[in-house]
Amino acid sequence: MASSIPLASIQLNSATISFDDRFTLSEVDWTIEPDQHWVITGANGSGKSALAATLAGIGDIEAGSIEGLPERVGLVSFEAQAELIAAELKKDDADIMDVVSLGTPVREMIFDYCRDVELAEELVEKFGLAPLLERAFRKLSTGETRKVMLVRALANEPALLILDEPFDGLDVDTLAMLQAHLAAIVDHVPMVLVLNRFDEMPDFITHVAYLDKGRLAPAQGGRKRGDEQRGEKGRLAFTVDRKDEAAFNELYQLLHLKTTDLNVPEADPASRLPALDPGQPLVKLTQATIRYGDTLIVDRLDWTIERGQHWQLSGPNGSGKTCVLSLITGDHPQCYTNDIFVFGFKRGSGESIWQIKQFIGYVSTALQWEYRVSTSCKNVVISGFYDSIGVYTKATDQQKRVADQWLELLGMSARADQPFNKLSYGDQRLLLIARAMVKHPPLLILDEPCLGLDDMNRQLVLALIEKICEGGETTVLYVNHHTEDRIKEIDNHLTLEKHH
Incomplete structure (x- = not known):
């Protein structure tokens, strides 16, 4: 695969981005260098998915600027998944259509939207989608739909790959296969992953952005001790360079406590x-x-x-x-x-x-x-x-x-x-x-x-x-x-x- 790394870094400069009346990201300062791979994390409702969608050109910029976004972005998210399914369901509207729509088959959904057909065929096999190629996309289960979207994104030679909770709903074998594939393309494609569970972070991730209440404090080059800045109402938001071991361990503990299924241990x-x-x-x-x-x-x-x-x-x-x-x-x-x-x-x-x-x-x-x-x-x-x-x-x-x-x-x-x-x-x-x-x-x-x-x-x-x-x-x-x-x-x- 030819290198897809963008020539310039991506920069959000005091960017305020609104998503209708649903959510607003406030005064985001963030730089993504071509050789970096990021995880966006934070509590539920902190704006993780909104920040990821911003990198795909979604949202209205109300203040500040965003520079360096590549033209070809691979986005897999629950929101994008819902939009695809909604578009397919519209084809069932008998008042608009003269004939009953059978829906777009999986084969079309994948191969009409990919640049690397050979890779798409390989991934179809790996994801177990071959028996489903002639089935209507809207008839798939949620997990099967997610696999189709992953294949589309990965086979489209993206200059930037954005995966929002990519491991949710995948069985153990598929999860291992996806993680192995992502690790194999890290030298060619910069990645931004949204994860609720810090324990799922792949080893190739170089930086972490911790978001809270729609705010991300600037910390260029990764957060060092003392560089963190308070977000709204004193909350903490920052970026962490994974090489800063002490800062990364602290963030690991924080997200572990916030997201772990573990409860207070029983008494003796x-x-x-x-x-x-x-x-x-x-x-x-x-x-x-x-x-x-x-x-x-x-x-x-x-x-x-x-x-x-x-x-x-x-x-x-x-x-x-x-x-x-x-x-x-x-x-x-x-x-x-x-x-x-x-x-x-x-x-x-x-x-x-x-x-x-x-x-x-x-x-x-x-x-x-x-x-x-x-x-x-x-x-x-x-x-x-x-x-x-x-x-x-x-x-x-x-x-x-x-x-x-x-x-x-x-x-x-x-x-x-x-x-x-x-x-x-x-x-x-x-x-x-x-x-x-x-x-x-x-x-x-x-x-x-x-x-x-x-x-x-x-x-x-x-x-x-x-x-x-x-x-x-x-x-x-x-x-x-x-x-x-x-x-x-x-x-x-x-x-x-x-x-x-």
């Missing part, structure tokens, strides 16, 4: 906590007040946390967030002068602080500072069974299995034996959250869990918190300085105000 039955009265709230503060001398910190706070009712606690520095937490955990000296009910205990009724704390998972920056022992990632998670800093007791096989499941959820299985103190600050925070969760505490308190983290690691922590909220067994109390830094699973918010 041998380590299960005592059952609580399901009819009682987890926490109830009545007219809680904290003052130091003449300084009022918390003024007559009424707050009830029900089981399964996730909360975000926000407020400026000095508003008493940490004080309120210490009332709940029993660490504040004024907890006995207030009306506090926690986990079935009324404070001051003879309960010990450890009776209270066994029901609480707690993660804070202070804990991370304290956790300085040189132990493995796996042992950090296991230490949660013993509420210790480090592991000083032989772990059971079940505890080891639970720890492995948490590492798998975090995308850190390969780093199980790495020393905790050699990890990035963000990875340490993730492991400490897993440590707090191994016993499935009724209440997980995350005190400023994003403090000190860059945007990428912040997104990792927020994605893990979302997973825990979705788990349903643990109620999350998420403390954050910024009220706008919200998690979609958390519907309840308490904002404290400064009183001095």
